[in-house]
Amino acid sequence: DVKVTQSSRYLVKRTGEKVFLECVQDMDHENMFWYRQDPGLGLRLIYFSYDVKMKEKGDIPEGYSVSREKKERFSLILESASTNQTSMYLCASSPHGVAAYEQYFGPGTRLTVT
């Protein structure tokens, strides 16, 4: 059974803190993605990676960075958390090639920045 796991389900941080969100997949997928999901705005792509050490900006990369040192792990970093980064963060992975349209999502991390 395919699996994407995220380090925390709920996280509360203070403004200005550095925040790390970790995502691990066990499917040997090349592609990994970070989204945030907000009411009325849907899923928005922050960053994605199609290989180890490779990264591409998504639609809303400002205020975020990512790291992919190993194929199975993709980290999202908020360098200095702000209240407008309070959101549900979802990680996903997919294989390369024709099956790339099927993204497998983790359960999400609900981040609150106070």
Added chain:
Amino acid sequence: RKEVEQDPGPFNVPEGATVAFNCTYSNSASQSFFWYRQDCRKEPKLLMSVYSSGNEDGRFTAQLNRASQYISLLIRDSKLSDSATYLCVVKTGTASKLTFGTGTRLQVTL
């Protein structure tokens, strides 16, 4: 204009009803189309792909109209378990990234 637009609903329908959702996309170069389903407080999961000729998967039928740039999802004989948010998803370009609509919420009642 949003790249993928959906009516947010909610669509409230009785069990056994037929319900249809539409979705429009703005980029005529979009190549591939999908419906994902997201249950309340859960992650999205692929429901089905949408082919130009239309395709069926049990009670679910997906259609694509490239000329008008819209995609539809028809659910027949609705079940309580169909209650969820349905996300219209578009793939444009060669990269593996997808663009998600904001979703249409369906509530099936007794």
